[in-house]
Amino acid sequence: xxxxxxxxxxxxxxxxxxxxxxxxxxxxxxxxxxxxxxxxxxxxxxxxxxxxxxxxxxxxxxxxxxxxxxxxxxxxxxxxxxxxxxxxxxxxxxxxxxxxxxxxxxxxxxxxxxxxxxxxxxxxxxxxxxxxxxxxxxxxxxxxxxxxxxxxxxxxxxxxxxxxxxxxxxxxxxxxxxxxxxxxxxxxxxxxxxxxxxxxxxxxxxxxxxxxxxxxxxxxxxxxxxxxxxxxxxxxxxxxxxxxxxxxxxxxxxxxxxxxxxxxxxxxxxxxxxxxxxxxxxxxxxxxxxxxxxxxxxxxxxxxx
Numbered sequence: 001x002x003x004x005x006x007x008x009x010x011x012x013x014x015x016x017x018x019x020x021x022x023x024x025x026x027x028x029x030x031x032x033x034x035x036x037x038x039x040x041x042x043x044x045x046x047x048x049x050x051x052x053x054x055x056x057x058x059x060x061x062x063x064x065x066x067x068x069x070x071x072x073x074x075x076x077x078x079x080x081x082x083x084x085x086x087x088x089x090x091x092x093x094x095x096x097x098x099x100x101x102x103x104x105x106x107x108x109x110x111x112x113x114x115x116x117x118x119x120x121x122x123x124x125x126x127x128x129x130x131x132x133x134x135x136x137x138x139x140x141x142x143x144x145x146x147x148x149x150x151x152x153x154x155x156x157x158x159x160x161x162x163x164x165x166x167x168x169x170x171x172x173x174x175x176x177x178x179x180x181x182x183x184x185x186x187x188x189x190x191x192x193x194x195x196x197x198x199x200x201x202x203x204x205x206x207x208x209x210x211x212x213x214x215x216x217x218x219x220x221x222x223x224x225x226x227x228x229x230x231x232x233x234x235x236x237x238x239x240x241x242x243x244x245x246x247x248x249x250x251x252x253x254x255x256x257x258x259x260x261x262x263x264x265x266x267x268x269x270x271x272x273x274x275x276x277x278x279x280x281x282x283x284x285x286x287x288x289x290x291x292x293x294x295x296x297x298x299x300x301x302x303x304x305x
Contacts, residue, residue, distance in 0.1 A: 001028070004170070005075040005097065006062075007035045007090060009049070011135030011262065012107050013081030014143035016152060016176055018051045021060040023174035030170060033075070035094065037067035043141025050142045069096040077167060080117075081107045084277035087116050098124065103163055105129050105154055109199070109262065110277030111192045125163065128184045129154035130191040132251075134259045147256045151177050153191070155184030189238050194248050195261065197225035199278045202264035204299045210257030221295070223249070228293045229282050235289035267303075275303040 006017035017034060024030040034044060048059040066072050075097045082090045087108070091098070098104070100123040106113035107129050117126045131152045135145040152171065156164060164180055171178035181187050201212055201222040212218045226245045233240055241247060266273045279300045286293035 001031055002076045002166075002170070003031045003033060003073065004077045004079065005033045005035050005072060005094070007078060007080045007094065008082035008086075009034055009036050009040055009044070009143075010081060010083075010137055011143060011145075012131055012133060013079065014049060014137065015051060015133060015135045015145055015150070016081075016107070016131070017062070017079065018049050018058075018060045018143065019174045019176050020170070021049065021062045022058065025061055025063070031063045033072055034062040034065040035067060035072060036065055039140035040137075041065055041067060043139070047141060052138070052142065052144045054146065067093075069094055072097050074099050075102050077103050077105065079105045079107060080113070083272070084108050084110045084113065084274045085272060087113055088120065091117060091120055100124060103127065103159065103167070105167070107131055107152070108277070109195055109274055110281060111188055112277055112281055125156065125159040127154050127156045127159055127164075128188050130188045132191065132194075134256060136262065136265060146259055149255070151179065153179045153181055153184065153187045155181045155187070157184075183239070186238055186240060189233050190240060190244065190248075193226065193229050193233065193240075193244060194251055196229055196278050196282055197222055197248070198252065199261040199263035199274070200225055200296065200299045200303070202261045203267045203273065203275070203303055206264075206268075208258060208260040208264075209252060209255050213253060213257070222252075224295050225299075228286070228291075228296050231291045232282055232286045232289060232293065235291045236285065273303065275300065279303055 006013050021032045024032050044065045048061045050059050103125045104117055105127045114126045114128050132149045134147050135143055138144045168180040205218050207218050212222050226248055230244055263273050263278055282296045283293050283300050
């Protein structure tokens with residue numbers, strides 16, 4: 001029996017965890033465990049997890065929804081999708097569930113998660129991963145997904161090919177559009193360039209995607225952020241496409257106009273935001289590699305003041 005924990009049941013963990021729960025609800029070989037507390041745990045325990053897309057609705061049930069390490073037990077795989085500012089605290093709470101054989105797949109917005117997780121669990125295989133999806137919690141235990149994007153990329157230079165292939169077949173059987181890629185660091189940074197510039201611009205300007213694209217001044221802010229973060233990525237030695245800025249703008253143009261970044265949604269709701277991992281991180285990396293990032297610095301100071 002393979003036991004897979006989903007930590008963080010927001011837009012990402014809830015959606016992909018939901019597809020896994022749907023496929024393996026009656027399985028004798030794979031057990032899906034939702035790690036949640038409070039209102040989310042209560043809602044799922046009582047009514048299941050509801051997933052609403054543009055044209056469908058479904059309710060799925062995990063084998064277990066719990067926040068108690070004793071009840072959760074030892075995990076073979078742990079998929080993490082909390083907010084980046086919760087990484088250390090949420091994982092340390094699950095210390096009893098994580099043995100050296102547990103493989104951890106981080107699906108956070110930033111790119112600093114694997115390093116931070118490895119610092120806590122140096123013996124474990126910590127994969128790299130990212131997703132393209134616009135999804136959010138509308139109520140505890142209810143996830144809404146907008147648009148057609150739902151891709152999951154993962155990989156590792158160090159983990160066993162056997163484990164990576166096993167996870168890929170688990171995903172594919174659950175009809176998750178997943179890609180096991182060799183150049184995972186570049187893939188993760190490609191996504192980070194998209195989300196970091198978008199989160200920073202939407203939150204700073206208080207605009208959604210449509211407003212950024214239709215306002216020349218707002219779009220200029222977004223493009224300047226892309227240019228700065230591209231310079232940082234190149235200074236790090238990452239082999240990205242020469243056309244990465246244009247490719248990223250095209251991705252944005254294909255996104256639903258009324259949508260925005262999850263950081264902007266948190267900002268509007270008065271919640272804590274992920275500016276340290278999504279904005280300030282670029283400033284710090286720029287300083288480390290001698291790359292000036294004046295607009296990132298300005299926005300970082302504004303969002304973190």
